Structure formats: structure tokens, C-alpha cells
Amino acid sequence: MSKVSIILPAYNVEQFIGECLISLVNQTFKDIEIIIVNDGSNDSTLKIIENWRGKDNRIEVINTHNYGAGSARNRGLRFAKSEYVIFIDPDDSCEETMIEELYSAIIKHDVDIAICNYYEVKEKGRIKMVVGGPYNKKILNKDEKNVLFNVNPTPWNKLFRRKLLIENNIKFPVDFRREDLFVISCSLMMANSIVCIEKPLYNYRVLRPGSATQANAKTLTDVLEILKLIKEYAISNNIYNYWFEEIEMISLKYGIMWYKISLNNCSFKNIRKYRYDYINFFRSNFNHFKSNKYYIEQNGSVSVQRKILDNFLFTKVGPYFIYLIYKLKKEIKRKKDL
Structure with a gap:
């Protein structure tokens, strides 16, 4: 059994999925499983994923109809076997030590969630984004309740203890956009403690055309x-x-x-x-x-x-x-x- 499950929903991301997977298979922390949920892609995303699966036996592929990122993440979570899980977006990438540093922090401090700073990646370069501290210290939620609205409401820079999500029935809502806000808010309320890493370890691509980040009428x-x-x-x-x-x-x-x-x-x-x-x-x-x-x-x-x-x-x-x-x-x- 792997120590960390990386869950990756993928829908029509042929332009970006290769870069994302390179950053995952090259992690310095090797004891991982990479669960890719192909959410009904109709471009060459699945072909690229299958090619990578042939190169790395840590990659598992689940094919579904296009039910959305929330449903894909829920399915990946049900399939995950590891004690710890992280949800990565397929158009982003990770620094090569990201999983190692998050895992080391969550084990060292015996917390439910480990969080790292990240970069916003734009056409003109990348900008360091800060999720707040104190850093490298066990934070008890009852002592720092403002973490609930100070931590960025996205799952991709956070390593979760899987049983926190499973035992508290925390799932991604499937009928709405911004479903991340629900999962992060509920997991922070139900967690006993968290730890934050000052080093930026995730590269978040801002507003790619067609991404879920962009607002529409709904x-x-x-x-x-x-x-x-x-x-x-x-x-x-x-x-x-x-x-x-x-x-x-x-x-x-x-x-x-x-x-x-x-x-x-x-x-x-x-x-x-x-x-x-x-x-x-x-x-x-x-x-x-x-x-x-x-x-x-x-x-x-x-x-x-x-x-x-x-x-x-x-x-x-x-x-x-x-x-x-x-x-x-x-x-x-x-x-x-x-």
C-alpha cells in the first residue's frame, strides 16, 4: 500500500496534462499512487494518460462520463488506498519535493492537514502566494479558528489524512461550481490540527481558457x-x-x-x-x-x-x-x- 494517493481529475487538458504528470512521477517521494479520473475527455487527454500509465505502474486510470471535477475527485477518493490523499488539478504542476515535504510535516506534527504556500503562474511569470502561518508548527484549530477563512479554499496545496474526509463524510458537491470551498471549510472545522509550510511548492495556472476558475452566469x-x-x-x-x-x-x-x-x-x-x-x-x-x-x-x-x-x-x-x-x-x- 502506498503512503500517499494523488487524485487527479482530467477533462480535455491535452495541452497541460503532460507537464502535470512529469511533475508527479518525478516527485522525490516515491511511495505514491497516482489516480487519474478521466472525466469523459473528448480530446487526446486519455491517449496521453494511457501512454503515461504504460511508463509508470504507480498510475491508475478510471474512466467516467463527464460529471465534473467534484464527482471525479469523489470517485478517486473512493478508489484511494493510502492513509493520506492530495487532490491535484491537471493544468497545474508541483515542485519535485512537494509530496515529500507535506508528508514529512504531517507525520512530524501528527496533524490532519498539511498546507504549503504556492505560486500563481501567469503569462509574465509566477508570483508567490502566502496561505499564512505560523509555519512549521502544530496549529490547533480551537486556538486559531480564523484559519477557517484565512486558508485558501482549494485542495491542491493540502495533504489530508484520508480518514478525516471518509469518517466525517466530507465529499465534493457535484451540482455546483466552487465545490472546493465546501470541502476545505468542512475539513478545517472537523480537523483537530493543521501545519503550514512556508515554502511555495505548487504552481497554480491562473485563468486558463475553459478552466473552472473562470466565472460564468451561474x-x-x-x-x-x-x-x-x-x-x-x-x-x-x-x-x-x-x-x-x-x-x-x-x-x-x-x-x-x-x-x-x-x-x-x-x-x-x-x-x-x-x-x-x-x-x-x-x-x-x-x-x-x-x-x-x-x-x-x-x-x-x-x-x-x-x-x-x-x-x-x-x-x-x-x-x-x-x-x-x-x-x-x-x-x-x-x-x-x-
């Missing part, structure tokens, strides 16, 4: 549904009161972020629906969020411009005004690029 609706699922999960596991302010802060942070992204990408006719969904979500779930201790603390450090913009999102005309500002900025940029 994204904000899905984010709000995911936030509801996080609340429901906490209630069903009798931890909601304990984590209430942190769950509220997650909802504020990602609700506002994806509301802005959606306004930047939506059509004019969708603004009214987005505004209704957004305001109704907070009225129904977190009607007194302005008294949240984290919100008060954060609000003291943000600019006046940011405060006005965030409050403007709750007004009738605000979303329309912000939408027009985004369109104007895009038009100015388009003319500059001509």
Missing part, C-alpha cells in the same frame, strides 16, 4: 448554495454555534468576492437576480454580520473606497453602478490594447 448562485451547504453541514454535526462567526466571515468574504466577479462578467439582465440572491442570502442567514468580530477587525484596516464599494452592493442602484464601472474599465483597457 457562479454566484453556486457560491451562495455552497455557503448554505457549509452552514447545513455544521448544523448537522452540532458544531454550528461553535464556528458561527467564522462561517459568517467565510460567507462575507466569498459572497462579496464572487458577487463582484459575477458583476464583472454577467450581462445587464442578470444584475437584478444577482442582487436579489445576494441580499436575500445574508438576510436569511447572517442578518447581523456587521457585528461580527472579524468583520469589525477587518473593516478597520480596509480603505474607505473598499468600505463604500462593499456597502454599495446592498443598495438598489449599487450593483448597476458597479457593473457600469467594470464595463468602462474593460472598454478603456480594450482601447489601450488596440
Whole structure:
């Protein structure tokens, strides 16, 4: 039995999957299994995967219909045999010591999750991104509850103890975008402890065409549904009161972020629906969020411009005004690029 299972969902990534697999098979930590879930690709992705399977017997391939990344990850998790698992995206790559350093940290500190910093990879180069600390130290969640909204809500820079996910029935929602937010939030709430590594060990490719990162007309609706699922999960596991302010802060942070992204990408006719969904979500779930201790603390450090913009999102005309500002900025940029 391998010590670490690497789960890789793959759908139409012929341009990137080779680079990703090179970074995985060349890991300095050799005791791994690489589970590739081909999610109904109709390009040459499967051919490339099968070629790699012929070269490395640590690679297993599961073929499915196109049910989405969440379903593919769930299937890979069911198939995994190792004590520890990590979910990698097929258009990204890992530094060659990534698994070794995460595994060493999770064993040394006897924690449920090990997290590393990462690089954002863009056309002009890569930028180091920080997930926060303290580094190389066992962090008990009950002592550092703000990790719930400070840690990036993505699975690819995190090594999990598999039983944390299995025993607590933490799965990727399959009907929504941004399903990562649910899994990371719930696993952090249910984990006893985590450890963070300061070294950036993952290369995250930003906004490739067709990637799940890009917003479409459905994204904000899905984010709000995911936030509801996080609340429901906490209630069903009798931890909601304990984590209430942190769950509220997650909802504020990602609700506002994806509301802005959606306004930047939506059509004019969708603004009214987005505004209704957004305001109704907070009225129904977190009607007194302005008294949240984290919100008060954060609000003291943000600019006046940011405060006005965030409050403007709750007004009738605000979303329309912000939408027009985004369109104007895009038009100015388009003319500059001509």
C-alpha cells in the first residue's frame, strides 16, 4: 500500500496534462499512487494518460462520463488506498519535493492537514502566494479558528489524512461550481490540527481558457448554495454555534468576492437576480454580520473606497453602478490594447 494517493481529475487538458504528470512521477517521494479520473475527455487527454500509465505502474486510470471535477475527485477518493490523499488539478504542476515535504510535516506534527504556500503562474511569470502561518508548527484549530477563512479554499496545496474526509463524510458537491470551498471549510472545522509550510511548492495556472476558475452566469448562485451547504453541514454535526462567526466571515468574504466577479462578467439582465440572491442570502442567514468580530477587525484596516464599494452592493442602484464601472474599465483597457 502506498503512503500517499494523488487524485487527479482530467477533462480535455491535452495541452497541460503532460507537464502535470512529469511533475508527479518525478516527485522525490516515491511511495505514491497516482489516480487519474478521466472525466469523459473528448480530446487526446486519455491517449496521453494511457501512454503515461504504460511508463509508470504507480498510475491508475478510471474512466467516467463527464460529471465534473467534484464527482471525479469523489470517485478517486473512493478508489484511494493510502492513509493520506492530495487532490491535484491537471493544468497545474508541483515542485519535485512537494509530496515529500507535506508528508514529512504531517507525520512530524501528527496533524490532519498539511498546507504549503504556492505560486500563481501567469503569462509574465509566477508570483508567490502566502496561505499564512505560523509555519512549521502544530496549529490547533480551537486556538486559531480564523484559519477557517484565512486558508485558501482549494485542495491542491493540502495533504489530508484520508480518514478525516471518509469518517466525517466530507465529499465534493457535484451540482455546483466552487465545490472546493465546501470541502476545505468542512475539513478545517472537523480537523483537530493543521501545519503550514512556508515554502511555495505548487504552481497554480491562473485563468486558463475553459478552466473552472473562470466565472460564468451561474457562479454566484453556486457560491451562495455552497455557503448554505457549509452552514447545513455544521448544523448537522452540532458544531454550528461553535464556528458561527467564522462561517459568517467565510460567507462575507466569498459572497462579496464572487458577487463582484459575477458583476464583472454577467450581462445587464442578470444584475437584478444577482442582487436579489445576494441580499436575500445574508438576510436569511447572517442578518447581523456587521457585528461580527472579524468583520469589525477587518473593516478597520480596509480603505474607505473598499468600505463604500462593499456597502454599495446592498443598495438598489449599487450593483448597476458597479457593473457600469467594470464595463468602462474593460472598454478603456480594450482601447489601450488596440
